[in-house]
Amino acid sequence: MAELDSQAEAGLVAQWRELLARHAAAACMLDRELGDRFGLGMSEFEVLERLVEGCDAGGGHALRVSELAPTVHLSQSALSRLIARLEKAGLVTRAMCEADRRGIVLTLTEAGRDRYEQARPLHREVLGLTLGGGGLDKSCEAPPD
Amino acid sequence: MAELDSQAEAGLVAQWRELLARHAAAACMLDRELGDRFGLGMSEFEVLERLVEGCDAGGGHALRVSELAPTVHLSQSALSRLIARLEKAGLVTRAMCEADRRGIVLTLTEAGRDRYEQARPLHREVLGLTLGGGGLDKSCEAPPD
DNA sequence: GGACAGTACATGCGTGTGCATTCAATGCAA
DNA sequence: TTGCATTGAATGCACACGCATGTACTGTCC
Numbered sequence: 001m002a003e004l005d006s007q008a009e010a011g012l013v014a015q016w017r018e019l020l021a022r023h024a025a026a027a028c029m030l031d032r033e034l035g036d037r038f039g040l041g042m043s044e045f046e047v048l049e050r051l052v053e054g055c056d057a058g059g060g061h062a063l064r065v066s067e068l069a070p071t072v073h074l075s076q077s078a079l080s081r082l083i084a085r086l087e088k089a090g091l092v093t094r095a096m097c098e099a100d101r102r103g104i105v106l107t108l109t110e111a112g113r114d115r116y117e118q119a120r121p122l123h124r125e126v127l128g129l130t131l132g133g134g135g136l137d138k139s140c141e142a143p144p145d
Numbered sequence: 146m147a148e149l150d151s152q153a154e155a156g157l158v159a160q161w162r163e164l165l166a167r168h169a170a171a172a173c174m175l176d177r178e179l180g181d182r183f184g185l186g187m188s189e190f191e192v193l194e195r196l197v198e199g200c201d202a203g204g205g206h207a208l209r210v211s212e213l214a215p216t217v218h219l220s221q222s223a224l225s226r227l228i229a230r231l232e233k234a235g236l237v238t239r240a241m242c243e244a245d246r247r248g249i250v251l252t253l254t255e256a257g258r259d260r261y262e263q264a265r266p267l268h269r270e271v272l273g274l275t276l277g278g279g280g281l282d283k284s285c286e287a288p289p290d
Numbered sequence: 291g292g293a294c295a296g297t298a299c300a301t302g303c304g305t306g307t308g309c310a311t312t313c314a315a316t317g318c319a320a
Numbered sequence: 321t322t323g324c325a326t327t328g329a330a331t332g333c334a335c336a337c338g339c340a341t342g343t344a345c346t347g348t349c350c
Contacts, residue, residue, distance in 0.1 A: 012272045016171065019276070023168045024218030026161065031338095041306085066328060073169030075308050080330055082306085102315045102328040127157045131164070176308095186336085211298060220338050225300060227336085247298040247345045 026130035033126055038119040039089070043082055045123055046072055048091065048116040051108045062105040064097060091115055171275040178271055183264040184234070188227055190268055191217055193236065193261040196253045207250040209242060236260055 030042040040048070050071055054063040069079055083106065086092040091112030097103035108116075175187045185193070195216055199208040214224055228251065231237040236257030242248035253261075 009269050012269060012276060015276055016272050019164065019168055019171070020218055023164055026164070028218075028338095043306090064328090069328095073165055073173075076329070077309080077331080078307050080328095084330090085306095097328090100316070100328080104329065124154050124157060127161050131157060131160055173308095188336090209298090214298095221299075222301080222339080223337055225298095229300090230336095242298095245298080245346075249299065 022131060026127060029126045029130055030123065033122055034119055037122060038115060040115070040119055043072065043074060043078075044086060045116070045119055047079075047082060047086065048108070048112060048119075051092065051106060052113065052116055055108060062095075062107040065104045065106065068106065086112070167276060171272060174271050174275055175268065178267055179264055182267060183260060185260065185264055188217065188219060188223075189231060190261070190264055192224075192227060192231065193253070193257060193264075196237065196251060197258065197261055200253060207240075207252040210249045210251065213251065231257070 027042055030045070034040045034042065034045055047068065050068055051063055054061070054067075065079065065083065069076060072079060074082065083092060083094065083104075087094050091109055093107050093109060094104050095107070097105045172187055175190070179185045179187065179190055192213065195213055196208055199206070199212075210224065210228065214221060217224060219227065228237060228239065228249075232239050236254055238252050238254060239249050240252070242250045
């Protein structure tokens with residue numbers, strides 16, 4: 001890639017810091033709020049949402065882990081363990097994929113869908129607070145310790 | 146906060162996913178590249194950069210940890226340990242603050258400044274690749290495992 | 291001065307993550 | 321069919337994180 005002149009570089013850095021700030025504010029608040037009220041992390045919610053979308057779209061067809069992976073920004077191992085947590089919590093079931101027995105198909109349980117529906121308004125509210133107005137929530141701009 | 150109509154909600158979610166994708170791509174590639182070539186994590190680089198800026202701006206005055214904290218999106222404990230790593234690597238020195246002996250003042254070492262200057266072009270290059278064109282780097286869109 | 295709330299940083303602990311590796315199943319080629 | 325590279329997912333391991341707490345220092349109020 002070509003070198004950047006200093007003006008382009010400054011713009012890029014400013015854009016990056018803005019992105020970091022928004023991400024930190026939203027991610028921190030989501031993790032805290034979803035965790036406190038629903039026992040879900042940000043990524044857990046994200047996975048539940050993909051499963052809901054997958055089921056609604058494909059007429060209830062279950063998602064394979066390998067289909068889920070590219071849509072969630074986690075390593076394969078982290079996703080594997082996250083699914084194990086969801087299964088342990090009774091929100092999801094894992095079953096062997098008949099077509100390709102290496103694969104695992106995931107299905108939302110009733111409890112999983114319920115949990116998602118309950119958590120969703122809070123999730124959207126947090127997004128509104130942290131992304132919407134442009135004003136960052138101070139209590140999460142720097143994560144409290 | 147008021148309820149969102151479904152259109153506003155969809156926009157918010159789209160914005161959030163875009164942000165997540167960009168952040169994941171940039172953060173993953175930064176951590177990998179800076180780590181491989183310079184032994185620095187993304188946040189380590191960020192802290193070095195604040196120290197460089199602080200020193201250049203204030204006429205070489207050292208930064209206190211409490212000044213640094215709000216600019217880095219880390220918990221106080223994570224920052225404390227990050228600084229310990231930088232000190233162990235010889236990139237930074239910690240000293241008691243004379244004015245307020247609870248505080249710690251940080252100063253960049255020569256090695257710290259050098260490391261920063263060496264890593265900076267790569268950092269900017271990665272930002273250009275992941276933020277610039279709008280095209281995400283596929284190899285990091287989903288972190289490899 | 292002495293007690294006490296508040297602040298700055300460090301540390302014990304549990305947990306989530308990525309990397310490397312492993313294991314099973316698949317597809318292909320000889 | 322056998323042999324082998326590839327793929328999907330699970331697991332050992334090290335590490336960075338956040339939370340809760342601990343320790344040292346400051347400032348205030350009595």
